Amino acid sequence: MKSLYIAEKPSVAREFAKALHMNTKNKDGYMEGDEAVITWCVGHLVTMSYPEKYDTKLKRWSLETLPFLPESFKYEVIPQVSKQFNIVKELLNRKDVDTIYVCTDSGREGEYIYRLVEQMALMEKKERKRVWIDSQTEEEILRGIKNAKSLEEYDNLSSSAYLRAKEDYLMGINFSRLLTLKYANTLSAFLNEERVVISVGRVMTCVLGMVVRREREIRDFVETPFYKIAAAFGEEMKIEGEWKAVEGSPYFQSHMLYNEGGFKAREDAEAFVSSLLAEEPVKGIVAEVKKTQEKQKAPLLFNLAELQNECSKRYKISPDETLKITQELYEKKIVTYPRTDARVLSKAVAKEIHKNLNGLMSYEPAKVFLKDILEMKSYKSLDKTKYVNDKKITDHYAIIPTGQGLGALNSLSETGKKIFNLILYRFLSIFYPEAVYQKVALRIHIKGEAFFSNFKVLKDEGYFKVAGRPKSQENPETENSFFEFVKELKKGTELTVDGIQIKEGKTSPPKRYSSGSLILAMENAGKLIEDEDLRSQIQGSGIGTSATRGEILKKLFTIKYLKLNKKTQIVTPDLKGEMVYDVVNSSLPSMLNPELTASWEKGLTQVAEGQISEKIYMEKLNQYILRRTNGVKGLNNQGVIKESYQNIRNEY
Incomplete structure (x- = not known):
């Protein structure tokens, strides 16, 4: 009897054949040896049928x-892939195959790809x-393979x-048809297009809402000027201090004030400065000197x-492109599985991490x-570090170099090499000590009014040796002499x-x-959290999954709901897209939440x-779609939507 291995792609099937050291012969759509058969899907082989x-x-x-x-x-x-499906179906049902090894991608979507094939193949019961x-x-x-569990455990x-x-499927079919039938005629007239279909999706529509709301916040933003006060202290070494209206100041x-450090009106700022300069000589008195150390660990x-966010910022490439390249690195064995939400390693991996490090010794950089x-x-x-935490891992740990497959780096594009180095240096950083800053905070008084200055210098570069110094710390010699003073x-x-x-400032949109x-905002359920440590503490599933977010953005660009500036990635x-947003906002606002x-x-x-059953989830889903569909059917809001179309069109 033989075992059958089913991979997700032909390239993965070949890696399994190599690992098993089987003397296999290539057949049409599979490989076969004395003890095993290896075949593959080509992504999805089976799909859900349309309503007709x-x-x-x-x-x-x-x-109706x-x-x-x-x-x-x-x-x-x-x-288009029926030939390969029939090959896999035949292999699943072969009498000499008694054990099936499911080797599709280790995640929800990979599981689905195989289960659909098995369902359609009507396979008899096998291990x-x-x-x-x-x-x-x-x-x-x-x-x-050695630790493979029974498929039933999944x-x-x-x-x-x-x-x-x-x-x-249900949200897309029902809500796209519903809104198209109800509102598309008016929309097509405004857009001067013959036929418009309003596409609605569980994740896609929510992301559209995030972008449109942000654009309207920017559009409605009213710039407010304010006037800050800055003083220069010292003769040879100049110290600049910024005034703040602290407790004890008449301006507290x-x-x-617009805020504690800026006047709303220039004339008030000028009057304040005049009061400080009214009597000669004007002196600054150091009221407080605080010396501290700040330690900064390498990021997770x-x-x-x-990774997608970092590549967008550094190299101006789209999330979809980043995933494509990282997937290539994975398939060449250079890095670990890319579709992961975890930013830490497991204890089991940490124990064997010397193998990854040893393998990287052949890579000169x-x-x-x-x-x-x-x-x-x-x-x-x-x-024992924050970089290892089994509780913060669901399916896969963070993306790291394997220490293998480095010979294949030569076949990568320049962008591919850059992405590998990004992953590599982030990985190596975690083995270095924290960077240490020395900090001095000054409070200087002029006639009782407080001016503040903060300085810091890098005392120990720690992990910055790998990651590179921040731009603010690139001239250490100049900084050190000034810091000593x-x-x-x-x-x-x-x-x-x-x-x-007086320094004029303006509020920013x-x-x-x-x-x-x-x-990143999708990962954090619509919140754009700038602080990296805070992001790591947020628990939740976010919008979409790591495997699908890039594809969803790509679809929104393709159907012309969103625009991407390829140079800036803005x-x-x-x-x-704005018009569709208003249709959804007037009819199915919860889809934008x-x-x-x-x-x-x-x-x-x-x-x-x-934790919950499939039946309970499905009942909630059906009720949600039923209530929302019937609610929209009863709406008579075309007039309001037409008005919003006109307002939007004036912006373009």
């Missing part, structure tokens, strides 16, 4: 046939095992995968969202850092005042999303973890 397969009357779009909520779902083989791997190295493949994950597909919490490792790491022996205590200042020291200036920051709404969309995703996670 349930009833031919449903081919014609009509409000909505909502469409079938009791059981129909599936069909995708015609089925699930291979779960984090990289495509030979060692990891063999470990995955039934909850499978249920979650089926539900995700049903949810996207005054209505004349990359998950896909963080890494050698100098690896020499340090070996001397420090920091890899031995890695499991500041550090020696004492309370009561008199400083000459070399002028007091919110920033537009870049493709990368939009991915994302803005297109005219059609990031928290609600994230709660659906969290529900799927709870199904995968066995």
Whole structure:
């Protein structure tokens, strides 16, 4: 009897054949040896059937046939890949095959790809095992096969995968038809297009809402000027201090101030400066000197969202392109599985991390850092650091170099090499000590009014040796001599005042999303959290998954709901997207709610973890679609939407 291995792609199947050291012969759509057969899907082989397969009357779009909520779902083989499906089906049902090893991608979507094939193949009962791997190295493949669990242990994950597909299908079919039938004629007239279909999706529509709302905040923003006060102190070494109206100042919490350090009106700022300069000589008195140390650890490792954001900022490439390149690195065994939400490693991986480090010794750019790491022996205590936490890992740990496949780097594009180095240096950083800053904070008084200055200098570069110094610390010699002068200042020291200036500032509108920051906002349920440590503490499933977020953005660009500036990676709404936003906002506003969309995703996670049943989730989904569909049918809001169309068109 033989075992059958089913991979997701032909390239992965070849890696399994190599790892198993089988003398296989290439056949049409599979490979076969004495003990095993290896075949593959080509992505999805099976898909959900359109409504007309349930009833031919449903081919014609009509409000009377909505909502469409079938009791059981129909599936069909995708015609373009039917040949490969039939090959896999035949192999699954071969009499000499008694054990199936499921080797599709280790995640929800990979599980779904296989389960659909098995469902359509009508396979007789056989032993089925699930291979779960984090990289495509030979060692990891063999470990995955050896530790393969019964496929039944992944039934909850499978249920979650089926539900995700049903949810996207039902929301897409019902709400796209509903809004198109109700509002598309008016929209097509405004856009001067013959036929418009209003596309609605669980995640897609929510992301559209995030971008449109941000654009309207920017559009409605009213710039407010304010006037800050700055003083220059000292003769040889100039110290600049910024005034703040602290407790004890007559201006403390005054209505004349925009904030604690800026006047609303220039004349008030000028009057304040005049009062300070009224009597000669003007002296500054050091009222307080605070000396502290600040320690900064290397950031957590990359998950896909963080990597996509970093590549968008540094290299101006889209999230979709970043995933494509990182997937290539994974398939060449160079890095671990890319579609991960985790930013830490498991304890099991930490124990074996020396293997990754040893493998990287053949990569010239890494050698100098690896020499340090070996001397420090920091890899031995890695499991005691914040970079290792089993509780923060669901399917896969963070993206790191495997230490293998480095010969394939020569075949990569320049961008591919840059992305690998980004992953490499982030990984090597975690073995270095924290960077240490010395900080001095001064409070200097002029006639009792407080001016503040803050200085810091890098005392120990720590992990910056790998990651590169921040721009503010690139001239250490100049900084150090100035810092030594500041550090020696004492309370009561008199400083000459070399002028007091009024600096005009302006309030700033919110920033537009870049493709990368939009991915991060999706991961954090619609919140663009700039602070990296805070992001790492946020618990939740976000909007979409690491595997799908880039594809969703790409679809929004393709259907011209959003626009992407390829040079800057800045994302803005297109005219059609803004109009669709107003249609949804007037009819199905909950579809624009990031928290609600994230709660659906969290529900799927709870199904995968066995916390709620598939039946309960499906009942809630059907009720949601039923209520929303009937609610929109009863609306009479075309007039309001027409008015909003006119207002939007004036902006373009």
